[in-house]
Amino acid sequence: MYYISTRGKADKVSSAMAIKNGLASDGGLYMPESIPQLSTEEIKELLGMDYPHRAHKVIKKFLTDYDSDRLLDMCIKAYSRFDGQYAPVVKTESGLYFLELWHGPTCAFKDMALQLTPRLLSEALKITGEKRCANILVATSGDTGKAALDGFCDVDQTKILVFYPVNGVSPLQKRQMITQEGNNVEVCAINGNFDDAQSAVKTVFSDKSFAESIADTSFFSSANSINWGRLVPQIAYYVSAYCDMINTKDISLGDEINVCVPTGNFGDIFAAYIAKVMGLPLKTLVCASNDNKILTDFFNTGVYNKKREFYQTTSPSMDILISSNLERMLYLVCGSEKTAEYMEKLKTEGEYTVNADELKELQRVYYGAFCTEKQGAEILRDLFDNDKYLCDTHTSVAAHCARQYIASTKDTVPMLVVSTASPYKFVNSVCKALGITPSEDEFESVELLNKYTKVRIPDGLAKLKDKQIRFNGCIEKDQINNKVRDFVSR
Numbered sequence: 001m002y003y004i005s006t007r008g009k010a011d012k013v014s015s016a017m018a019i020k021n022g023l024a025s026d027g028g029l030y031m032p033e034s035i036p037q038l039s040t041e042e043i044k045e046l047l048g049m050d051y052p053h054r055a056h057k058v059i060k061k062f063l064t065d066y067d068s069d070r071l072l073d074m075c076i077k078a079y080s081r082f083d084g085q086y087a088p089v090v091k092t093e094s095g096l097y098f099l100e101l102w103h104g105p106t107c108a109f110k111d112m113a114l115q116l117t118p119r120l121l122s123e124a125l126k127i128t129g130e131k132r133c134a135n136i137l138v139a140t141s142g143d144t145g146k147a148a149l150d151g152f153c154d155v156d157q158t159k160i161l162v163f164y165p166v167n168g169v170s171p172l173q174k175r176q177m178i179t180q181e182g183n184n185v186e187v188c189a190i191n192g193n194f195d196d197a198q199s200a201v202k203t204v205f206s207d208k209s210f211a212e213s214i215a216d217t218s219f220f221s222s223a224n225s226i227n228w229g230r231l232v233p234q235i236a237y238y239v240s241a242y243c244d245m246i247n248t249k250d251i252s253l254g255d256e257i258n259v260c261v262p263t264g265n266f267g268d269i270f271a272a273y274i275a276k277v278m279g280l281p282l283k284t285l286v287c288a289s290n291d292n293k294i295l296t297d298f299f300n301t302g303v304y305n306k307k308r309e310f311y312q313t314t315s316p317s318m319d320i321l322i323s324s325n326l327e328r329m330l331y332l333v334c335g336s337e338k339t340a341e342y343m344e345k346l347k348t349e350g351e352y353t354v355n356a357d358e359l360k361e362l363q364r365v366y367y368g369a370f371c372t373e374k375q376g377a378e379i380l381r382d383l384f385d386n387d388k389y390l391c392d393t394h395t396s397v398a399a400h401c402a403r404q405y406i407a408s409t410k411d412t413v414p415m416l417v418v419s420t421a422s423p424y425k426f427v428n429s430v431c432k433a434l435g436i437t438p439s440e441d442e443f444e445s446v447e448l449l450n451k452y453t454k455v456r457i458p459d460g461l462a463k464l465k466d467k468q469i470r471f472n473g474c475i476e477k478d479q480i481n482n483k484v485r486d487f488v489s490r
């Protein structure tokens, strides 16, 4: 199977090459030439398997130049550090199903992909005969940084350097990063905000002479969800959830379900779309947004307009105005020429509008909804008080949008809500929603929430306080170049 660019102006490449390159040479994202199918017979076979084996069956359809046995080995290793459950489906009394994707080592759904992506990349270097070391640079506002550090930790032929804004991440997220173990990792604070960190990293990425000066031994790569190697593992959990719901007799093989996804960069929900095209009976995909409701507006009107106010919310991983992976969806609906045109318009004019037929095609699958800060806090509390289900502030956005969809459409198909983080990861906001006054110290808030809810604290967070701090550095923006140079030559 070959991979082509969403903008149509790059050579087609193997899956290993697509994963190694990250971005296509014309600035587009890689997509498989065609989407492989998953038959009813194959779904039946998956029913008796555990998560790593299910993931292997799905992923190998896309990564045809990888050795199947080695791929299975990677899947088993990647998911070996989960807390006993991989991606469980939890049914609540009010009838919503939650797909919990935060049982990995860093307690956010990014682990589902980022425990595997680094292994896929490392293998891609072997397959393509690349002898140089991949240097991963990440700017993070919280979740991605830690999940990437943990995933790349001591993976062959890779090194990772993460920059975070010194006052832009929560104390818990900071502690998670600065205590990271491993010989190939480094973490550094930047005196500035997330945009400062992000633009500094982008400048290094696009600096051709910098890249040439290290080209004998090293090259730069990224761990963002624009990489197909990060998207493909995410398809598997939709297939797995469907199997689980058959096994618990909540549905029968062939029945449709709906899915509601708390959306930021459009990676998670796009993986659901691919699963649907493969033949998994997913009906409507509800795209859930917070106050940054650019996608809700897009699915309702066909206008994607980023010239709007940016809100900082209690679901920070969804505070995003450019959802990169939407480009992949546009490509499937409009083709590469139009996609390139729309992306150019977005860059130069800050907006683009799809035509009526394209909008109709998108609306056939997606339903856009959003949730305000107040509504999010209300449903979080309602779910805990009445359904005995505790969720985080991203999942509550999705739960609200799921209920809104059901109320307005009267659709009775079972609704699977994707749960993307442990409630303990966003502890202060969760406490406030429940009416508990959080402590100044986030670690104490974790204890408070535990006393109130009796929900178990994930090991990864419980043990954090005692871990040794390894990375205390904080630099000015203009020192990033030197920092990267030191890191590469290390």
Ligand SMILES: *Cc1c(COP(=O)(O)O)cnc(C)c1O
Residues within 6 Å of the ligand: 108, 109, 110, 143, 225, 262, 263, 264, 265, 266, 267, 268, 269, 317, 318, 394, 420, 421
């Ligand atoms: C990254 C993230 C999201 C958004 O997922 P996308 O794939 O970017 O749409 C939602 N919730 C949490 C907790 C996240 O970390």
